[in-house]
Each structure stands twice: as C-alpha cells, then as structure tokens.
Amino acid sequence: MKGLKLWLPLVAFVAVLGIIASALYRPADRTVYSAMVGKPLPAFETPPLLPGKPGLASAAFHDGKPKLLNIFASWCVPCVAEAPQLMALKAAGVTIEGVAIRDTPQAMRDFLARVGDPYAAIGDDTASAVQLSLGSSGVPESFLIDGNGTILLQHVGDIRADEVPGIVAKLRAAR
Amino acid sequence: MRRAALALSLLAAAPAFADSTLPAAPLANTQLPDPVLEAKAQALMVTLRCLVCQGQSIADSDAEMAGDMRALVRQRIQAGEQPAQIRDWLVARYGDYVTYDPPFSLLTAPLWIAPLALIAIGLWLARACFRRRRR
Numbered sequence: 001m002k003g004l005k006l007w008l009p010l011v012a013f014v015a016v017l018g019i020i021a022s023a024l025y026r027p028a029d030r031t032v033y034s035a036m037v038g039k040p041l042p043a044f045e046t047p048p049l050l051p052g053k054p055g056l057a058s059a060a061f062h063d064g065k066p067k068l069l070n071i072f073a074s075w076c077v078p079c080v081a082e083a084p085q086l087m088a089l090k091a092a093g094v095t096i097e098g099v100a101i102r103d104t105p106q107a108m109r110d111f112l113a114r115v116g117d118p119y120a121a122i123g124d125d126t127a128s129a130v131q132l133s134l135g136s137s138g139v140p141e142s143f144l145i146d147g148n149g150t151i152l153l154q155h156v157g158d159i160r161a162d163e164v165p166g167i168v169a170k171l172r173a174a175r
Numbered sequence: 176m177r178r179a180a181l182a183l184s185l186l187a188a189a190p191a192f193a194d195s196t197l198p199a200a201p202l203a204n205t206q207l208p209d210p211v212l213e214a215k216a217q218a219l220m221v222t223l224r225c226l227v228c229q230g231q232s233i234a235d236s237d238a239e240m241a242g243d244m245r246a247l248v249r250q251r252i253q254a255g256e257q258p259a260q261i262r263d264w265l266v267a268r269y270g271d272y273v274t275y276d277p278p279f280s281l282l283t284a285p286l287w288i289a290p291l292a293l294i295a296i297g298l299w300l301a302r303a304c305f306r307r308r309r310r
Contacts, residue, residue: 135268
C-alpha cells in the first residue's frame with residue numbers, strides 16, 4: 001500500500017506527459033466547420049455581380065430542387081483548381097449557385113473566361129455578409145442545400161475530382 | 176548573381192491564398208462616431224476570434240475576413256443591437272470556437288472547475304502539513 005502511494009505521482013506525471021506527447025504528434029485540424037449544417041439557409045439577397053447573370057437570393061433555394069451553393073472568388077487560387085470539378089458537376093446536372101466574395105465584375109469576367117462558368121447565378125457579396133451568415137470561413141466552400149432550403153452538408157476547401165461522384169449522389173438522394 | 180536572383184524571387188513572391196483587390200468595408204477600420212458605441216463594439220471585438228488567423232482576435236487581425244467581421248459588429252452595434260446578441264449570432268454560425276469567452280458547458284467545465292479543485296487540494300495539503308509541524 002505504501003509502495004503504491006509512492007509511485008502514484010510518477011504514474012500521474014507520465015500519464016500527463018503521454019497526453020501531451022500524443023497531442024503534439026497528432027496533426028491538428030484547424031478547419032472551422034459551420035454550425036449551420038442541418039439548419040435552414042439564412043435569408044439573404046445579393047445583387048448581380050455581372051450584367052446578364054442574375055444575383056442570388058435565399059428564396060431561390062425553396063423551389064424543391066436541391067442545389068450546390070458555391071462560395072468563391074476570382075482572386076482565390078484554390079478556386080481555379082476547383083473549377084474543373086464544378087464544370088463536371090454541372091455536366092452531371094447539378095445546379096450551382098455562386099456567391100462571389102469581395103469581387104469586381106472585370107476580375108470575375110476574366111476568371112470565368114479562363115476556367116469556365118458553371119454558375120446559374122452569381123451574387124455579389126462585397127463585405128462577406130452572406131459568407132458570415134453561413135458560418136463559412138474561407139474560399140472556396142460549398143454547401144449542399146435541399147429543396148426546402150435546409151443546409152445538408154458543408155464542403156470546406158476545393159472539391160477534388162474523387163469527391164464529385166459523392167456530391168452528385170448526395171444531391172440526387174436529397175431530391 | 177545568385178543573391179540578386181533570390182532578392183528578385185522574394186520580390187515576386189505572393190501569398191498563395193491571395194487577398195482580394197477590394198478596399199476594406201467602410202466600418203472595418205473606421206471607428207463609430209459615437210464613442211460609447213465604439214467602446215461597446217471594441218469590447219466585443221477583442222473577444223471574437225479571427226477565423227483566418229485563429230490565434231488573434233478580430234480587433235487585432237489584418238485578415239480581410241476579420242475586417243468584414245469588424246464591419247459587421249460595428250454596423251449591428253450602430254443599429255442598436257446588444258453585444259451579447261451579436262456574439263450569439265456568430266456562435267450560432269461558427270460554434271463556441273468563435274468566442275474567446277466560452278460559455279460554461281459540459282465541455283468547458285474542467286477549465287473553470289480544475290483551478291478551484293487544485294486550490295482546495297492545496298489548502299488541504301497545507302493544513303495537514305501545518306498540523307504535523309505544530310505537534
């Protein structure tokens with residue numbers, strides 16, 4: 001009994017050391033996920049960024065058809081990498097609605113001419129207001145919205161080629 | 176030659192996740208005209224986490240998104256909202272992570288209780304120690 005008591009502090013010390021060491025070697029996930037998943041899309045209305053391309057309002061997500069809401073920007077480098085996957089999603093019949101963060105019409109025109117235009121609408125979000133109301137913390141991010149305007153899923157970062165079939169399947173299942 | 180090339184390449188280096196070309200939102204770097212409201216906004220901003228830099232408050236951060244969050248806080252304070260309402264609005268979107276003043280919950284309970292428990296154990300140890308010495 002006495003011997004056990006003597007070793008107890010050392011055991012506790014080693015246990016704390018073990019916790020610290022394991023936490024140091026586990027890569028930390030710094031991704032901030034939105035707390036809005038599973039909740040209704042917050043109401044917003046954005047003016048069009050480009051002439052000839054409509055702006056985006058949250059009302060568009062209540063027509064019974066699931067959609068992909070893509071938060072992006074012409075100045076965002078991973079958005080260029082994501083563009084082919086968005087084109088593939090569009091080709092698979094997915095409606096993609098865009099919200100452009102802090103962008104200008106000229107820069108957006110050049111961007112779309114360079115990487116393709118999968119967007120049904122592009123809303124102009126000059127002060128990240130829509131982005132903040134969605135709980136999004138960067139570009140690009142995508143939200144899967146069902147036909148009733150409920151957020152089903154958040155995808156942080158650019159959509160990779162191997163993630164396209166999964167997103168198509170999820171949107172089909174939401175129908 | 177090599178040094179010149181290095182200097183040139185550093186000059187040309189741009190961050191991969193570049194910022195936009197748009198100027199900061201009107202209230203991002205401008206104080207509210209009413210000092211009382213500005214003080215209220217400032218007190219809230221130092222307790223909100225910048226979601227880009229993550230170690231800084233939005234009051235400290237130079238990130239564009241922090242600027243947009245400052246603009247949002249000042250706009251809402253100016254519109255007559257209470258700081259607690261704005262904090263709740265952000266917590267509903269980003270979770271408790273966005274605030275540096277986390278609410279008391281099952282997850283944060285050890286943070287608050289552990290120091291008190293440690294003080295209690297310390298007092299108990301000290302008491303036992305003094306008693307032994309007196310004898």
